[in-house]
Amino acid sequence: MRLIFTLVLIASLFNSCGNQPPQFSAAIHNVNIIDLETGKILKDQSVFIAGDSIHSIVKSKDLLTSSAAQQIDASGKFLMIGLWDNHVHFRGGKELIEENKNILNLFIANGITTVRDAGGDLTTSVHEWQKQIADGSLAGPTIYTSGPKIDGHGATWAGSLEVSNDKEINTALDSLEQLNVDFVKIYDSKISGENYLKVITEAEKRGMITSGHMPYSVTVEETTNAGIDAIEHLYYVLKGCSAEEIAITEAVKNNEAGFWTSLDRVLKTYSYSVAQETFSKLKENNVYVVPTLHIGHTLSHLDETDHTTDPYLKYIGPGIQKTYAGRINSAKNASPEFVVMRKNLDSAFVKLAGVLAANDVNVLAGSDSGAFNSYTYPGISLHKELKALVNAGLTPLQALQTSTSNGSKFLQKQLPEIRSGATADLLVLNKNPLDNIENTQDIFMVIKSGKTFSSEDLENLLKTSTY
Missing domain, CATH: 3.20.20.140 (Metal-dependent hydrolases)
Structure with a gap:
């Protein structure tokens, strides 16, 4: 049953047929996910975002292609909650x-x-x-x-x-x-x-x-x-x-x-x-x-x-x-x-x-x-x-x-997690913060409620904030 479910999930992530728009707003591929509860790292994952939430997470090697408006190659990078x-x-x-x-x-x-x-x-x-x-x-x-x-x-x-x-x-x-x-x-x-x-x-x-x-x-x-x-x-x-x-x-x-x-x-x-x-x-x-x-x-x-x-x-x-x-x-x-x-x-x-x-x-x-x-x-x-x-x-x-x-x-709020259904408030880092806490400053991308901010976008935010 687990194999059938996985195949169905992967099939749902393939390119959409015909003129249908992509199912996902963004897909982050080949990223290493940091579990901040345990400190464990799940390597080479693909994270699919739909709207303001994480839709699904699968091993990148299991994907041939995927339907997402924005495809992000995060090879060697680290994903954590914001x-x-x-x-x-x-x-x-x-x-x-x-x-x-x-x-x-x-x-x-x-x-x-x-x-x-x-x-x-x-x-x-x-x-x-x-x-x-x-x-x-x-x-x-x-x-x-x-x-x-x-x-x-x-x-x-x-x-x-x-x-x-x-x-x-x-x-x-x-x-x-x-x-x-x-x-x-x-x-x-x-x-x-x-x-x-x-x-x-x-x-x-x-x-x-x-x-x-x-x-x-x-x-x-x-x-x-x-x-x-x-x-x-x-x-x-x-x-x-x-x-x-x-x-x-x-x-x-x-x-x-x-x-x-x-x-x-x-x-x-x-x-x-x-x-x-x-x-x-x-x-x-x-x-x-x-x-x-x-x-x-x-x-x-x-x-x-x-x-x-x-x-x-x-x-x-x-x-x-x-x-x-x-x-x-x-x-x-x-x-x-x-x-x-x-x-x-x-x-x-x-x-x-x-x-x-x-x-x-x-x-x-x-x-x-x-x-x-x-x-x-x-x-x-x-x-x-x-x-x-x-x-x-x-x-x-x-x-x-x-x-x-x-x-x-x-604050008794929903625990922030990287899982299906969780709000997509995420931080993609170029280096592992568990090795050096200063790596939290080496930012590749920020995702807020599903909206992606690339390094260039982040620089522009700073520029617009300059007096």
């Missing part, structure tokens, strides 16, 4: 809408077919882009968004939903449900520890996915017990590794210390045994952690690095470039002691990311690119994040999983 950037931002107000929209090209040009927007003030525009990307009228990645962040009154970020009591928390969550957001993002600039935990608890009751920063006025254990699904950045997990976490938390509650003034103490009181307990809690509660190592390194070295000749700076609009000034000025005006502490923190984060992965804590690869995040360029920064994760101790396969399968699992 990358996910699990922490980006679209923001900066209505004046920067077009510059944010221009960023979408940079993701596709870098093989990123899905992004997780972790909060901003352009929700209406993001929803418009989602529709345009879905109908094919706009080139860009699938966008999963939190909509506006939740914070306390006087929040740092424009557009935040500000809460100070139970009623305001429920009103904010009502608003996010009406916006049909994919998850709830909580920020820590002004929100009290009590209200932070209440937001998580109430959101979880509604079946909403939660992620966020963590106020230093609560502990990691309190946060995980409340039901948080992801912790953004490593400042907060690192606090949970301190032998003095309780004392630090109380000092912040009593206004005897703040976030930044507590970090040196957090660094100096790291405890292996306490860290192991924290890792166990994170793992037991299925909490994801987003290290954002690349931006951490970039911001920690703003005082000594000249970014004016960065190749990607020309793709960033002048309005967004102006938003970089805040962090640049902070770096210039920082005390020598703070500069040293920040760099020590950067080194500690690299070690922590590796230890988290070694302890089987779920990790998500995210760049934190977007307005205000100086020189952390959309698209290319995810590749630098993947490299940073490998440098921290993850294997290339693990790093790729933090971008792809972990991204979908966290």
Whole structure:
């Protein structure tokens, strides 16, 4: 029966008869398929795409010919699912809408077919882009968004939903449900520890996915017990590794210390045994952690690095470039002691990311690119994040999983796969990324919802994004 099925399938892939149009929009031949769950490679395969999906996969040697509008010879190349950037931002107000929209090209040009927007003030525009990307009228990645962040009154970020009591928390969550957001993002600039935990608890009751920063006025254990699904950045997990976490938390509650003034103490009181307990809690509660190592390194070295000749700076609009000034000025005006502490923190984060992965804590690869995040360029920064994760101790396969399968699992979306019926969000590489993670940058072709972008097409996307 298996032989008969195979012959029927192969026959269906042959050239169409008469004047009938080809059955498939594209066929990729002689390609090596990377299974990102196992790391195994299926050699010399032909992948047939119909519409926005993968129709079928067969051994290339079994084909005499095939019916496809576009025949792609990918001999010696490697096919994997498209990358996910699990922490980006679209923001900066209505004046920067077009510059944010221009960023979408940079993701596709870098093989990123899905992004997780972790909060901003352009929700209406993001929803418009989602529709345009879905109908094919706009080139860009699938966008999963939190909509506006939740914070306390006087929040740092424009557009935040500000809460100070139970009623305001429920009103904010009502608003996010009406916006049909994919998850709830909580920020820590002004929100009290009590209200932070209440937001998580109430959101979880509604079946909403939660992620966020963590106020230093609560502990990691309190946060995980409340039901948080992801912790953004490593400042907060690192606090949970301190032998003095309780004392630090109380000092912040009593206004005897703040976030930044507590970090040196957090660094100096790291405890292996306490860290192991924290890792166990994170793992037991299925909490994801987003290290954002690349931006951490970039911001920690703003005082000594000249970014004016960065190749990607020309793709960033002048309005967004102006938003970089805040962090640049902070770096210039920082005390020598703070500069040293920040760099020590950067080194500690690299070690922590590796230890988290070694302890089987779920990790998500995210760049934190977007307005205000100086020189952390959309698209290319995810590749630098993947490299940073490998440098921290993850294997290339693990790093790729933090971008792809972990991204979908966290958001409870369909697992991205290369199989019949799966959405054709694919990346064709000239070299094997399992050998060297930097090979993710050696792109032969990107396929987004079945639409192919050749190397030339990708170059044109970058050209049209140049200011």
